[in-house]
Amino acid sequence: ENLRELSNFLDGHLLLKILDQALDKGLADSSEILKQKLNILSQTNMNDMARTVYEKLFHSSNFPSSIEEHLKKVQQRQEELEKKLENFLKFLNHKEMVETMKAEKLFNLSYIKQNLEYGEEDLENLFKYSKFLYEKGEYDLAHNYLFVFRRLSEKGEKNLSALWGLLSIEILKDNTEKATELFIKMKDLIDQLPTNTEQLNQRAWLINWGLFFLFKSEKGQKALCEFLDNSHSLNAVLVLCPQVLKYLIAGALLTRNKEVLNNALPIIFQEIHTYDEPFLKYCYELFHMFNFEEAKKSLPEIEKHCSADFFMNEVKTDIVTNAKVLIFETFIRLNYSIKIEDIGKELGLDIDEAEIWVVKLIKEANIEGQITEDHKLIVSSAESSTNLVPMMVEKARELLVRTGTLFSRVETLEEQRAEKKENSSSQKQSIQLAYQLLEN
Numbered sequence: 319e320n321l322r323e324l325s326n327f328l329d330g331h332l333l334l335k336i337l338d339q340a341l342d343k344g345l346a347d348s349s350e351i352l353k354q355k356l357n358i359l360s361q362t363n364m365n366d367m368a369r370t371v372y373e374k375l376f377h378s379s380n381f382p383s384s385i386e387e388h389l390k391k392v393q394q395r396q397e398e399l400e401k402k403l404e405n406f407l408k409f410l411n412h413k414e415m416v417e418t419m420k421a422e423k424l425f426n427l428s429y430i431k432q433n434l435e436y437g438e439e440d441l442e443n444l445f446k447y448s449k450f451l452y453e454k455g456e457y458d459l460a461h462n463y464l465f466v467f468r469r470l471s472e473k474g475e476k477n478l479s480a481l482w483g484l485l486s487i488e489i490l491k492d493n494t495e496k497a498t499e500l501f502i503k504m505k506d507l508i509d510q511l512p513t514n515t516e517q518l519n520q521r522a523w524l525i526n527w528g529l530f531f532l533f534k535s536e537k538g539q540k541a542l543c544e545f546l547d548n549s550h551s552l553n554a555v556l557v558l559c560p561q562v563l564k565y566l567i568a569g570a571l572l573t574r575n576k577e578v579l580n581n582a583l584p585i586i587f588q589e590i591h592t593y594d595e596p597f598l599k600y601c602y603e604l605f606h607m608f609n610f611e612e613a614k615k616s617l618p619e620i621e622k623h624c625s626a627d628f629f630m631n632e633v634k635t636d637i638v639t640n641a642k643v644l645i646f647e648t649f650i651r652l653n654y655s656i657k658i659e660d661i662g663k664e665l666g667l668d669i670d671e672a673e674i675w676v677v678k679l680i681k682e683a684n685i686e687g688q689i690t691e692d693h694k695l696i697v698s699s700a701e702s703s704t705n706l707v708p709m710m711v712e713k714a715r716e717l718l719v720r721t722g723t724l725f726s727r728v729e730t731l732e733e734q735r736a737e738k739k740e741n742s743s744s745q746k747q748s749i750q751l752a753y754q755l756l757e758n
Contacts (some may be wrong), residue, residue: 321354323561329486330358331452335530336628343631349375360385361679363392363454398445406440410466427470441470445480457487472693478507485527494531498538501528505545525562532569533633539573547578556585564597564623568630571640582584595619600641604648613645647683650676650695659691669693736746 321340325333334355341351352375359368368389373379379390392617400407419425430436445467451460464480464487471477481504488497495512501524508520531538545551546566556561563586570579588600598620603612617638624634646664650656662672676695679688689695690691 324529326527327523327559330361331455331486331490332527335490339628345732347654360388363450365392365454366390367455385698392540395450396454399443399450402443403440403447406436406444407437409434410463412573425469427472430470441467445476447484452483452487457490466505478504481507482523489530491526494535496536497531498535498541498728501531501538502541517550518554518557521551521557522558524556525551526559529562529565529629532565533572533629536573539569541577543569543573543575547575547581552582552585555582556588560585560589560593565629566596567597567601568624568637571637571644572633574640585664592674596623604645606657608648610645610649612640613694617641643679646681647685650683650685656695658689661695719755 321333321336324336328336337351337355340346341348352371356368356371356375359371362368365490368385369379369381370570372385377659391508415424419429427438427441444463444495448463448467451457451463460468461484468477468480468484471480481500485497485500485504488500495631504524505521507519508524511517512518525542525546528538528542532542533539546569547556555566563582566582567579567586569576570576570582586601587606587758590598596616600616600620601615603609603616618642621634621638624630624637629639642665646661657675658672659669661667661676662669665672667675673689673693676689679685687695
């Protein structure tokens with residue numbers, strides 16, 4: 319189910335990466351996974367892997383004629399491209415010459431055209447060959463040639479395509495650091511695309527690809543959370559891939575980024591009736607209904623969901639723990655007096671451990687409060703406090719003012735409309751009178 323949701327925005331090789339882990343961890347029926355792998359492989363140039371999967375699935379090495387035909391075409395295509403690029407590849411593989419040109423700042427298309435008689439056609443064939451090698455699973459070689467292509471190419475659209483290829487390769491090689499750097503570079507390039515539609519589509523793809531390193535490094539978490547923390551990216555999520563909301567919530571919980579979570583809440587409240595999903599339910603109950611018991615009931619479902627998810631299974635403990643902490647933090651902000659003993663029971667801690675936990679929480683969450691001798695937490699109601707009660711009162715006042723303004727505006731518009739009707743009626747009468755005079 320998770321794969322179906324993501325497949326519209328992931329490259330086939332990235333889908334294979336997810337299927338391999340699902341197979342290793344027994345997250346689904348092995349024969350079903352192998353069928354899906356074979357279906358994806360039939361659209362790539364990975365001949366050897368296709369043969370292996372077919373043999374595992376059908377326990378036979380007698381391949382159908384369609385597969386044999388595809389394998390032959392792949393081999394022919396490789397020979398054609400290598401023949402066209404024979405001389406250009408010899409030049410690129412001459413490391414000493416290339417390094418000298420780079421040092422002298424001569425490794426550019428203009429110089430190569432004038433002095434080595436290689437041109438844009440060779441560069442176009444290099445792009446095609448790089449893509450072919452990628453489809454064949456020869457990621458290192460594809461990476462090298464894509465990198466060269468980007469350095470020499472003067473075409474912005476092809477440069478962005480090459481960057482997508484480099485990002486995919488770094489993800490497939492589990493190189494989180496470099497993948498994050500490319501992600502940051504790509505989000506800036508996407509902002510420069512000529513149309514809003516292109517930007518929207520590319521952002522949706524980038525958000526989905528970013529999931530591969532969101533839960534693997536602090537730098538990756540920060541990069542994706544910053545990318546999601548703006549209206550353009552949230553629009554892409556809402557319009558094209560609302561299924562990503564659960565990952566946005568999980569990432570915000572993992573990094574304790576309340577700003578990202580708060581900005582996403584309107585979309586979450588809007589989509590809660592469309593997606594029966596524990597992360598959305600958790601946020602809805604906690605921040606919309608303020609129903610803490612129902613929010614806590616979502617935690618086991620969240621843990622179960624994380625356990626079966628490719629991206630979240632390795633950090634499920636941190637996600638669930640932070641989700642639980644956020645419930646208590648919100649509860650503390652909404653209550654003046656709370657027994658430390660009650661908090662300890664919920665957390666499975668004795669009263670001393672619970673007291674230490676609460677002290678740490680009010681410090682980290684910037685809550686003004688103190689613990690009394692009878693082991694109660696007293697939350698300050700001073701104006702400087704970040705207690706949610708005065709915040710909610712202020713929001714209610716703002717809503718009342720805005721509602722009044724809206725009603726006034728509607729009344730004004732109605733009056734203007736009525737005046738227009740009267741003017742129109744009088745104009746009609748004048749025209750009719752003029753016609754009568756003319757007839758007379």
